[in-house]
Amino acid sequence: MHRLQIAPMMGYTHRHYRYLMRRLCPDALLYSEMITTGALLFGDAHRYLAHDATEQPVALQLGGNDPSALAQCASMAVENGYTQINLNVGCPSSRVKEGGIGASLYRSPQLVAECVTAMCAAVSVPVTVKCRIGVDDCDQFDYLVDFANKVDLAGAAYLVVHARKAWLSGLNPKQNRTIPPLRYDVVRDLSGCVDIPIVLNGGLTDVDSIKQQLDVFPGVMVGRYACSHPLELSEFSRGGPPSALFIADILKDYFSYMSDRLQQGDRVSFMIQPLHGFFRASRGAKRWRSLLGAMQTGLLSGRGTPADYFEEILAHVQLSDRHSLLD
Numbered sequence: 543m544h545r546l547q548i549a550p551m552m553g554y555t556h557r558h559y560r561y562l563m564r565r566l567c568p569d570a571l572l573y574s575e576m577i578t579t580g581a582l583l584f585g586d587a588h589r590y591l592a593h594d595a596t597e598q599p600v601a602l603q604l605g606g607n608d609p610s611a612l613a614q615c616a617s618m619a620v621e622n623g624y625t626q627i628n629l630n631v632g633c634p635s636s637r638v639k640e641g642g643i644g645a646s647l648y649r650s651p652q653l654v655a656e657c658v659t660a661m662c663a664a665v666s667v668p669v670t671v672k673c674r675i676g677v678d679d680c681d682q683f684d685y686l687v688d689f690a691n692k693v694d695l696a697g698a699a700y701l702v703v704h705a706r707k708a709w710l711s712g713l714n715p716k717q718n719r720t721i722p723p724l725r726y727d728v729v730r731d732l733s734g735c736v737d738i739p740i741v742l743n744g745g746l747t748d749v750d751s752i753k754q755q756l757d758v759f760p761g762v763m764v765g766r767y768a769c770s771h772p773l774e775l776s777e778f779s780r781g782g783p784p785s786a787l788f789i790a791d792i793l794k795d796y797f798s799y800m801s802d803r804l805q806q807g808d809r810v811s812f813m814i815q816p817l818h819g820f821f822r823a824s825r826g827a828k829r830w831r832s833l834l835g836a837m838q839t840g841l842l843s844g845r846g847t848p849a850d851y852f853e854e855i856l857a858h859v860q861l862s863d864r865h866s867l868l869d
Contacts, residue, residue, distance in 0.1 A: 543700060544571035545756055546778060549743060549765035550603040550628070550672075552576060558808070559816040560597045561799055563768065565792050566776040566784075572600045576630050578643070579606035582615045591622040594799075601626035603672070605633065605643045607653060609660035616661040616669070626699075627661055629654070631673040634708040634718040645708040648677040651689045658696035668699035672743070672763075675728045676707035686732055694738035702763055705729045705744040719766070730758055749778045770819045790856065800848040810841045830855075 548555065548563060550573035560572045577590050593600060602619040604627060606612045616627045630638075631647045631654055638644030647654055654671065661669045671693050675686055690701055706722040713721055724745045733740040742755050743763035755762050768775050776784050784792075800813045814834055821827045837851040 543739060543741070543761050544569065544599070545761050546752070547571040547702070547741060547761060547763040548573060548768045548775075549763045550574060550576055550601075550630070551765060551769065554769050554815075556812055557593045557597065558800075558803070558813045559769070560600060561594050562792070562796050562816045563772060564597050565795060566772055567768075567779040569779050571626070572597060573628065574600060574602045574624075576603045576605045576633060576644075577615075578641070579604060579608065579611040579615045582618055583611060587618060591619060591624075593623070595623065598623065599625040601628050601670070603628040603630050605630045605638060605641075607641075607643050607647055607650075607657065609653075609657045612657050613660040613664035616665045620665045620667055624667070626668045626670060627665060628670045628672055628702070629657055629661070631671055632704050632708065633715070634674075634677075634710055634713070635715045645674060645677050645710060648673055648689065648708075649680055651692045654689070655692040655696035658693055658698050662697035669697065670700050670702060671698050672702040672704070674704045674706060674708045675725055675732075678708070678710055681707050683728065683731070686728070687735060690732060690736045690738055690740075694736065698738060700739040700741055700761070702741040702743050703729045703732065705742060726755070733759060749774060752778055769816075770822055772816070772819050773821070793855070794852065797848040797852045804841070804847070810838055814838050 546567065546569065548567070548570050552575050555573055555575050563570065563572060581590055591602070602624040604612055604615055606615065612629065619627055630644050633644030635644065638646070658669055658671060673689065675681065693701055705724050705726050705728065706718070708718050709722060726742065729740060729742050739760050741761040741763055742759045743765065746752050746755065746762055746764050747767045752762055752764065764775065773784060773789070796817070803813060804810065814837065817834055818831065821830045833851070833855050837848070840846055840851065841848065
């Protein structure tokens with residue numbers, strides 16, 4: 543099991559983000575955005591499953607509730623190089639609620655078990671489940687224990703538990719990430735009374751808290767912090783603050799990657815998005831965002847390539863007190 547995992551996040555953990563994070567956090571398990579079975583079976587599967595081989599290991603997160611469809615999609619994912627399959631039983635959006643997938647599946651533990659069994663029979667890579675500690679009024683601890691045991695017996699390698707319950711009625715997805723209180727104690731108690739390994743997710747916003755929870759759990763999953771402070775997260779993987787030379791090499795490699803992907807017709811905004819959090823709350827952050835904005839505008843207007851903007855970024859961005867690309 544990977545001790546550090548970067549959570550699947552819609553609109554964030556696309557292939558460009560994963561390319562960059564693999565270089566910042568070489569030992570982390572990366573996840574795709576949630577992809578529904580319908581999108582793979584009836585949509586452009588090649589586009590949804592496309593990734594760079596250097597991103598590996600990457601887990602594909604699936605949204606669905608039909609065991610046969612999930613098994614078929616799991617096989618497609620493995621054929622395309624994904625190393626794990628994760629079933630989403632935690633997303634609280636209205637769209638997945640209406641489709642009977644995501645967090646709404648938590649109310650159907652036997653169906654979840656059947657889905658896991660079908661996927662495990664179809665592929666040889668680990669199959670896992672991601673859930674909340676409860677959904678609406680279905681939040682009894684005994685129920686959570688029973689859910690974990692059913693998933694375990696079905697063959698799941700481990701269970702990722704977001705330490706908040708989900709309110710499908712009354713809260714939107716953003717509110718569901720902050721308003722329900724964090725209950726690490728519930729996840730800790732669960733870990734102590736089931737056999738399936740438990741990975742903790744939710745509210746981990748600094749390296750110290752990650753290290754603290756890894757004293758309790760075999761793995762942790764980090765979400766928004768990995769997007770908003772990617773350089774800080776890299777400190778965990780590298781054992782200390784990344785050097786100025788390391789950051790420069792990362793940016794040089796990523797700018798080259800952007801040039802290649804632009805020639806393939808990929809969207810400029812998605813490729814620049816992962817860079818926005820690089821120097822958040824650090825000296826020079828405002829200048830950094832300004833330069834990224836100017837580069838995006840220029841590229842969209844057909845003025846130059848990412849390489850044409852690279853030297854300007856190296857020369858003018860003032861970094862945090864810990865880092866300076868001018869060193």
